[in-house]
Amino acid sequence: MIQSIETTPEKELSPEQQESLLGTLKVRFTKNMNRHPDVEWNTVQARLEANGEKLWSLYEMERTGGEPDVVGHDQKTGEYIFYDCSAESPKGRRSCCYDRQALESRKENKPANNAVDMAAAMGIKLLTEEQYGALQKLGQFDTKTSSWVETPAEIRKLGGALFGDYRYGHVFIYHNGAESYYAARGFRGSLRV
Structure with a gap:
């Protein structure tokens, strides 16, 4: 939730x-x-x-x-x-689609929020693919969940968005429709202080 x-x-x-x-x-x-x-x-x-x-x-x-x-x-x-650095995608940020455009494109069963707007409201940024890979070198994260990652504009323009997880001893970056959302997918953020 x-x-x-x-x-x-x-x-x-x-x-x-x-x-x-x-x-x-x-x-x-x-x-x-x-x-x-x-x-x-x-x-x-x-x-x-x-x-x-x-x-x-x-x-x-x-x-x-x-x-x-x-x-x-x-x-x-x-x-x-x-x-x-939570072991799984943060519980308080799951079941969200990728961004506002994706949220508004859904006609039915809209999620409560989207990852990009939530991150902005918190004053943080979604991890990039590179940052997600660096995190995974520090331990095993998202072994049961997945996390949206910052998606390049050319992919987002075509309706897609990227997410990552850790399965079978490897880090995977996948794609999905940006409007999709799952109970086990949230997002991870970064902050520079």
Whole structure:
């Protein structure tokens, strides 16, 4: 079931929400050092505390089941890169078609939402094919589910959209009609802080 994305104009967390989220992120960061071996939590936390709107986006990623974690550090910009690292596609973002055009094209049995708009409302971006492949090098994700990935314009123009999963010991990127939606397909996002 898709959770609604409750936005506030200022996209700010209460002090209690911020403290709770930072605690959750720190525990996950510490348990999964293989995802970020050369990164120290204190520097990540300092950057998060200085970027309230990005912290709100991470809160939304967490609230919808994404289990965000640091997967990289951009040396040029200083930004830390977060991906949704839940074992399966985030529960609060499933049963959605690819984008608004796909949603509006459905005449019957419309899903509640679409991946592109949900990601934008959360302040995150869908993983690209390349990012999805990089995530899969950090573990096995989507062994029972699948996740929409950012689709190239030339494919989307023809009515298709891409999604990925992990089956039979391999990462697969498939295509589907952008208007399709399934209980086991959601989307994973990325955020640079």
